[in-house]
Amino acid sequence: MVSGPSGVGKSSVVDVVLERSGATFSVSATTRAPRPGEKDGEDYLFVTDARFDELVAAGELLEWADYGGHRYGTPGAPVLEHIAAGEDVLLDIENVGAHQVRAAYPDAVLLFILPPSLEELERRLRKRGDTSEEDVERRLAVASEQIEDAKATFDHLVVNDDLQTAIYQVLSILG
Ligand code: 5GP
Secondary structure: OEEOOOOOOHHHHHHHHHHHHOOEEOOEEEOOOOOOOOOEOOOEEEOOHHHHHHHHHOOOEEEEEEEOOEEEEEEHHHHHHHHHOOOOEEOEOOHHHHHHHHHHOOOOOOEEEEOOOHHHHHHHHHHHOOOOHHHHHHHHHHHHHHHHHHHHHOOEEEEOOOHHHHHHHHHHHHO
């Protein structure tokens, strides 16, 4: 699992790591609205609150969590199918969900991507320009908590200062 605060550049790392490692990406369900360029079924399964409730009630999610005022969850069936087929699956999920998955699957690897500093994280988050001011504030508020949690509990920490270096480090960890 790859976690990291919003704006840390996680998607850029994850995209290249997926390409080079051959791992399969777990497409999460979310109640948040698509950002420009995001494709339903590829980046996320964009669902209504009611549909998310159904997925939870039917036990179809491996884990789920609230983040920034929206819900995000991992559909269980595809992950279990890929693992049964001997493939590695990469989950891009936040800390609470990562801990839930680890509780169920102790072999799961928890990797966290750190920003060089909180100031730099804020700069990147604003520069991205696809997140509302309210969301930026909310995301920054949880970032320090996530970082403290990751430092205490995650298996690996990688600082995304230089993108290529971060990609190289993640690939060697997943090796
Ligand atoms: P974003 O809205 O920026 O795409 O994602 C916000 C946060 O939700 C990120 O930290 C991302 O890793 C996390 N996230 C995405 N999918 C899931 C999921 O299925 N479960 C959990 N727990 N977190 C997720």
